[in-house]
Amino acid sequence: MTLVLLLLIPFLAAVIVLTCKQSRRAVRVAMTAGAIEVAAIVHAVWRIHTVGVLQSGRYLRADGLTAFFLLSAGLILALVLMYSVGYLRHIPAGRFSSPRWFYSLTFLFVFTIMAVYLSANLGMLWISVESTTLASALLVGFYNTKGAVEAGWKYLVVCTVGIAFALFGTIALYLAAVKSGVDPTSALDWDALMNAAPSLAATSNLVKLSFVFVAVGYGTKIGFVPMHSWLPDAHAEAPTPISAMLSAVLLNCALYALLRFDSITSQAIGSGFSHGLLLIFGCTSVAAAALLMVVQRDLKRLLAYSSIEHVGIVALGIGIGGPLGIMGALLHTFNHSVAKSLMFFTAGYVRDNYGTLRMRRIHGMARSLPWTSVGLTVGSIAIAGLPPFGLFISEFMILTAAFSASRYFIAILLMIALTVVFGALVHHLQRMLAGKRVDLHDRPKLLPADLTVMGICIAILLVLGIHLPRAFANILQQALVVLQ
Amino acid sequence: MGLIELAAAKALASSAVFLFITLLMMAAAKRISTCIVLFSLQSAIMASEILSMAWVGKSAEAYAVAALVIVVKVVAIPCALFRIIKDLKASQDVASSTTGVQSVFIMAALILLSFFAVAPYAVTLRLDEDMLAAAVALLLAGAFLMVSRKKALMQVIGLLVLENGIFVAALTTTYGMPLVIEIGIFFDLLMGVFLMGLFVFRIRDTFEHLDVSKLRRLRG
Numbered sequence: 190m191t192l193v194l195l196l197l198i199p200f201l202a203a204v205i206v207l208t209c210k211q212s213r214r215a216v217r218v219a220m221t222a223g224a225i226e227v228a229a230i231v232h233a234v235w236r237i238h239t240v241g242v243l244q245s246g247r248y249l250r251a252d253g254l255t256a257f258f259l260l261s262a263g264l265i266l267a268l269v270l271m272y273s274v275g276y277l278r279h280i281p282a283g284r285f286s287s288p289r290w291f292y293s294l295t296f297l298f299v300f301t302i303m304a305v306y307l308s309a310n311l312g313m314l315w316i317s318v319e320s321t322t323l324a325s326a327l328l329v330g331f332y333n334t335k336g337a338v339e340a341g342w343k344y345l346v347v348c349t350v351g352i353a354f355a356l357f358g359t360i361a362l363y364l365a366a367v368k369s370g371v372d373p374t375s376a377l378d379w380d381a382l383m384n385a386a387p388s389l390a391a392t393s394n395l396v397k398l399s400f401v402f403v404a405v406g407y408g409t410k411i412g413f414v415p416m417h418s419w420l421p422d423a424h425a426e427a428p429t430p431i432s433a434m435l436s437a438v439l440l441n442c443a444l445y446a447l448l449r450f451d452s453i454t455s456q457a458i459g460s461g462f463s464h465g466l467l468l469i470f471g472c473t474s475v476a477a478a479a480l481l482m483v484v485q486r487d488l489k490r491l492l493a494y495s496s497i498e499h500v501g502i503v504a505l506g507i508g509i510g511g512p513l514g515i516m517g518a519l520l521h522t523f524n525h526s527v528a529k530s531l532m533f534f535t536a537g538y539v540r541d542n543y544g545t546l547r548m549r550r551i552h553g554m555a556r557s558l559p560w561t562s563v564g565l566t567v568g569s570i571a572i573a574g575l576p577p578f579g580l581f582i583s584e585f586m587i588l589t590a591a592f593s594a595s596r597y598f599i600a601i602l603l604m605i606a607l608t609v610v611f612g613a614l615v616h617h618l619q620r621m622l623a624g625k626r627v628d629l630h631d632r633p634k635l636l637p638a639d640l641t642v643m644g645i646c647i648a649i650l651l652v653l654g655i656h657l658p659r660a661f662a663n664i665l666q667q668a669l670v671v672l673q
Numbered sequence: 674m675g676l677i678e679l680a681a682a683k684a685l686a687s688s689a690v691f692l693f694i695t696l697l698m699m700a701a702a703k704r705i706s707t708c709i710v711l712f713s714l715q716s717a718i719m720a721s722e723i724l725s726m727a728w729v730g731k732s733a734e735a736y737a738v739a740a741l742v743i744v745v746k747v748v749a750i751p752c753a754l755f756r757i758i759k760d761l762k763a764s765q766d767v768a769s770s771t772t773g774v775q776s777v778f779i780m781a782a783l784i785l786l787s788f789f790a791v792a793p794y795a796v797t798l799r800l801d802e803d804m805l806a807a808a809v810a811l812l813l814a815g816a817f818l819m820v821s822r823k824k825a826l827m828q829v830i831g832l833l834v835l836e837n838g839i840f841v842a843a844l845t846t847t848y849g850m851p852l853v854i855e856i857g858i859f860f861d862l863l864m865g866v867f868l869m870g871l872f873v874f875r876i877r878d879t880f881e882h883l884d885v886s887k888l889r890r891l892r893g
Contacts, residue, residue, distance in 0.1 A: 248853075312854030319861045323868055330875065338875045339888045345872060346828055349865055350819070350835065356858070357812070357839050364846045368798065374851060394797070 191233045192245040195259075195303045198226045203296035212288040216274060219292035223270040226299065230263035238664060250309030250379065253667030258445050259306055260664060261523045264649075265437045265530055266299060268642055272534050273430040275639045291331065291428070298324040298434065305442045311449070312377045315352070315359050318410060318446050321439060322348040329427045329435075340419075340426035347419040348410055355406025355446075361399035362453070365392040379449060386456030393458045400454045400463050403447065404470065410443035412497045413470040413504065414477040424493035425546075429537030432489060436496045436533065437526035444503060444522060451507065452672050460510055468508035472602060474501030479606040482613040488536050488546040491617060492529065495572055498610060499525040505603060506587040509594055516669055517586030524579035524653055528571040531646035535564040538639070539621075542629050548617050553624035560635055562622055564643040569618050571650045573611045579653030677728070688722045689803035692841070693784055696814045699834070700780035701773050704765045708818075708830050709754045715811075715837055716746035719844070726848065734852045742840075745859050750833065750866055757826065757870050763883055768823040770886075776821065783813040804845040811838025823886040825876055829869045836862060 202222030209215040237243055237256040244250045251259070273295075277288055301324045304317035322345065330341025359377070366376040369388045375381040382389075389396055409416040424432045454463040478498035485491040499521065506518030536546065538561040543551050555562045571578035584607070591600035652658065657665070695715045702708050720742040727735030758765065769776060787809035788802075795802035815835025819828050843850055850858075877883055 310854070312850055313857065316854070316857035316861055319865070323861065323864050326868055326872070330872065333875065333879065335879050338872065338879045342825070342869075342872045342876060342885070342888070345865075345869060346819075346832070349832060350816070353832070353835055353839060357842060360839065360843045360846065360850065363843075363850060364798075367847055373847070377851065377854065394794070398794075 190245065191229070191236050192243055192249045192251055192307050194229050195226070195233055195307060196249075196300060198222060198229055199296040199300040199303060202226070203293045203300065206289050206296065207293040209289050212277075215289035215292055216277065219288075219296070220270060220274070222296065223266065227263050227267045230259050230266075234260050234263070234664065238660075238667065241667075244309065247378075248309050248313055249307045251307055252671050253664070253669075254445070254448065254671040255306050257519060257523075257664055257668035258441055261441060261526050262302060262306065262438050265434065265526050268530055268534075268645065269430045269433050271638055272433070272537070272642050275636045276428070276430055276537055278636070291328075294324065294328050294331075295431070295434070298328060298431075300324070302438055302442055305446065309379055310377045311359050311362065311379065311382070314446055314449065315356050318355070318407065318443060319349070319352050321442060322352065322410070325427075325431070325435065325439065328431045329423045331428050331431070332426070334426075336422075337426045340422035344419045344423040347416075351406050351409025351416055353406070354402050354409075358399045358402030358404075358406055358450070361395050361402060362450070365389055365395040365399060368392050368395070379453075382453050383456060386453055389453075389457035396454055396457050397462055400450060400466065403450045404463075404466050407443050407447040407450075408470055411440055411447065411500050411504075412474070413500065414474040414497060417474070417478075417497050420497060421490045421493040424496065425487055425489040429489075429533055429540070432492075432536075433530040433533040436493070437530045440496060440500055441522050441526060444500065448507070448672065464508045464510050466508075467504045468596075468599060471501045471504030471508055472599065474498065474504065475603060475606045479609040479613070482610055483616070485613075485617070486547060486549060488539060488548055488551075488617075488621075489533070491548070491613075492532050492536060495532075495610070495614075496525075496529060498606065499529070499572075502584065502587060502603065505599060506583075506590065509587065509590045509596055509599065511590050511594060512669060512673070513586050513593070514590035515672055516665065517583045517590060519665060519668055520586065520653075521580065521583035524583050524650065525572075527646050527649050527653075528568055528578070528580060531564060531643060531650075532568040532572060534639075534642060534646070535561050535568060538635065539565070543627075548621055551621045553622075553627045555622040556624075556626035557629055560640065560643075564647075566618065566622070567647050567650075569614045571654075573614050574607055575611075577654045578650040580650075582654055582657075680725075682725075685722065685725050688718050689801075689807040691718045692807045693810065696784065696810060696834075697777055697780055699814070699818065700776040703767060703773065705758060705767055705824065705826050705830070706755065706765060708767065708827065709751050709758075712830055712833055712837075713747050713751040715834070716742055719837065719841060720747060723844065723849075726844075730848070735849065737852060738849055738855050741855065741859050745863060746833075746837070749863070753866065753870065754826065754829070757873060761873070761877060761883070763877065766824075767827050768884060770821050770823065779817060779821075780814060783817060784810045787813060798846070801845055804841065808838050808842035808845060811835065811841060814838075823884045825869075825873045825883045825885050828885060829866060829873070832869075833862075833866070 206215050206218050234256045237251050242252045301320040308314040308317055326341050326345040329344050330337045363376055367373050369391050371385045412420040451463045474497050478494045482494045503518045503521050506514045540546050574580045574584040695711050699711045720739050723739040788806045790809055791805040795805050815831045818831030
């Protein structure tokens with residue numbers, strides 16, 4: 190029942206919000222539904238934490254790994270909804286036509302994300318991941334400008350093709366399972382596959398073929414270079430709350446799907462093959478994204494490329510493997526989600542005040558927008574992986590794992606990339622912050638809610654950078670157990 | 674052997690060839706509407722294949738899947754695409770970046786390539802080599818249509834062909850996935866085509882053309 194509720198609430202919310210003609214009522218309904226959903230997520234995480242595995246019917250299942258990802262999704266959802274209230278108020282009326290459609294699509298998007306996390310079955314998992322694309326494509330194109338329509342089209346087409354490859358991979362794994370004697374009716378269930386994994390070794394060629402297709406397919410959605418072409422466009426053109434959702438929740442969602450396949454493949458034929466492939470994708474993503482960040486001209490595109498870099502780091506962590514590498518990778522997904530949301534939120538304020546995101550036209554932020562500047566600076570320090578913020582810890586774990594596994598090439602590549610990223614961020618940031626005070630006409634004031642959102646992000650990053658709370662560490666530990 | 678069994682056996686044996694023919698014709702097609710008809714035909718071939726399987730295996734699930742294919746892929750999606758063409762009132766040219774002859778030769782090469790690609794798997798897994806090759810050929814052909822044709826609608830059709838390839842792969846290797854999954858995939862496909870149709874209209878309204886090769890505002 191706990192699991193069904195997680196799906197039911199956003200679905201009902203999407204329907205109910207759509208019936209609210211008044212935009213104020215739509216916002217109020219959306220906030221209430223969001224609060225209930227977040228409460229349901231917390232409840233579910235707590236239940237999983239005490240019970241271990243929750244199963245509801247044949248198609249819904251949640252274990253430690255699910256709980257960890259649900260926790261980060263719930264947190265980001267709460268932050269995004271709080272942020273969206275102020276966002277809607279700042280936006281000029283003509284630009285943002287219909288809050289009820291916005292919230293309705295957002296809840297539909299949340300519904301599909303929950304479906305990804307709760308699927309017990311790899312076929313259902315594929316269906317859910319594909320529906321996340323469908324639900325969010327309209328949100329990417331929400332503003333209906335030339336850029337938004339182009340980004341939406343590109344997102345829809347590139348991701349659908351990519352995901353089609355993942356379906357091919359899923360079918361190949363199904364075939365391998367059926368050939369190795371798993372009952373065809375349950376040969377897509379995660380449980381059954383995990384139990385039967387050792388016997389899959391007989392069809393190792395098929396398992397390898399399957400993983401290649403799945404890695405390319407879900408990798409498109411994760412944003413691995415060279416399948417990343419949709420990502421900067423979609424993240425830059427979407428409304429800011431959705432940019433944060435795409436970057437902080439959706440990438441994790443696709444990563445979660447790939448992790449499931451990775452653990453089956455590792456169980457079946459040893460971790461060498463799948464982890465090797467992840468290392469390749471990780472290296473290309475980290476290197477390419479770091480270099481591209483230097484030449485970006487648009488703030489949100491800069492953040493999008495930074496997301497590619499961070500999923501690359503996560504892929505490296507998983508690829509290096511070992512308890513430390515995987516723990517670092519999981520922790521990094523969480524840290525990155527919080528830091529990137531903070532960055533996108535501040536980018537939204539910059540857009541409201543300066544009317545542009547072109548970094549060349551933004552000057553004197555430190556004097557004109559002190560609070561936003563604080564958020565942006567702290568976010569940049571965190572995202573660059575400096576102490577005392579959470580990303581430092583997780584990146585340090587991954588680097589330590591790389592050195593102790595004697596992966597010197599990867600460790601050095603990662604360090605060079607991190608240095609380049611740091612340089613790029615400093616370069617862009619100092620140009621925007623420095624300069625004389627700019628007179629911004631009738632600029633929207635930051636609401637207390639906006640400051641709270643930024644404060645929460647910074648507080649979480651600080652806490653995770655100094656000491657992992659006991660409960661959080663336990664949840665992380667349970668997620669690790671599932672993967673090993 | 675009764676007449677129906679004979680027909681079923683024939684359909685099973687030669688459907689790969691029919692699929693190849695539709696692909697070659699698609700490569701040669703100059704008009705979008707031709708491609709839609711060919712896609713519908715392709716799906717009909719798949720449906721007949723599933724029907725013959727269902728007849729041989731006496732499986733209710735297979736009948737249900739065949740019905741789904743006929744309703745969604747043979748009728749609903751082509752009708753929707755024709756409707757879009759009618760409403761768009763745009764030129765019907767596929768706007769290919771390769772000439773007709775080149776396209777046909779490339780398509781033939783892709784079909785050959787797919788035979789080479791599946792040969793090792795077909796032997797070890799004891800599968801029907803022709804159908805497996807057809808599946809891979811459909812995949813490659815779909816991708817080829819998407820990159821070589823500039824019209825937004827042709828990208829949708831390319832995607833549909835690619836999806837057909839995956840469907841044929843599932844069919845020949847495992848006699849289809851469990852029914853619930855099959856239904857989910859069809860639903861996603863239908864929604865995907867619906868959304869892409871929506872975006873085609875938006876592209877037309879905001880850019881006043883449908884040539885996706887001219888969409889290059891967002892680069893780098």
